[in-house]
């Protein structure tokens with residue numbers, strides 16, 4: 469039989485949640501379950517409109533178990549009219565756990581410990597921020613949504629490397645099979661859990677990932693061949709705006725004295 473020249477292209481859309489209350493207050497957030505701001509809700513709606521204008525439709529959605537990602541997806545789904553599709557929520561898509569930094573203001577932390585140290589905590593590949601103790605109320609064992617998980621998978625802190633290690637099993641075991649079945653997939657997650665996936669998919673070096681920032685609520689489209697090899701990726705946003713929004717994320721931890 470003659471092999472068709474037309475290869476099937478799979479697309480997955482990744483979206484970081486819209487602006488959260490702690491993004492606005494410039495605080496390290498991690499697994500803290502904060503809400504979207506009114507601006508964040510508008511950003512999410514706009515992401516949905518962009519997807520609609522560009523002809524995207526979805527068969528299945530994946531989010532973390534954190535409210536800001538779920539609410540971002542809900543607003544996108546409203547714009548697309550796709551609330552009927554299945555939504556899978558999983559802790560493995562959660563934001564990178566920021567350990568004892570969770571709750572602290574990024575600029576104040578930079579003023580106290582130096583920008584260099586904070587950049588290491590925020591963006592180095594394998595240096596985790598200081599750990600939480602088990603007794604600390606910010607430890608995930610005190611949150612009912614993680615009650616079904618053994619203590620040894622619950623993070624006290626995470627580097628991006630540790631985040632890659634916990635996100636990828638979910639990517640391969642739960643998301644990839646849906647993509648390979650030809651489903652149109654949207655994943656709504658977080659700045660660093662998406663950096664983890666992007667680093668892996670785009671084979672970015674440990675050095676290059678340091679400078680890579682993902683802006684809130686900008687749909688990022690990955691195209692794959694039929695073997696799920698990434699072919700190309702692009703944001704549904706013009707270059708200038710994208711650059712400005714990526715730089716704004718990078719600059720969040722400049723010390724303001």
Ligand SMILES: O=C(O)[C@@H](CO)OP(=O)(O)O
Pocket residue numbers: 491495496497498499563564566590659660717720
């Ligand atoms: O605080 C966080 O959890 C993340 C995302 O908002 O911040 P950063 O960009 O500093 O890694």
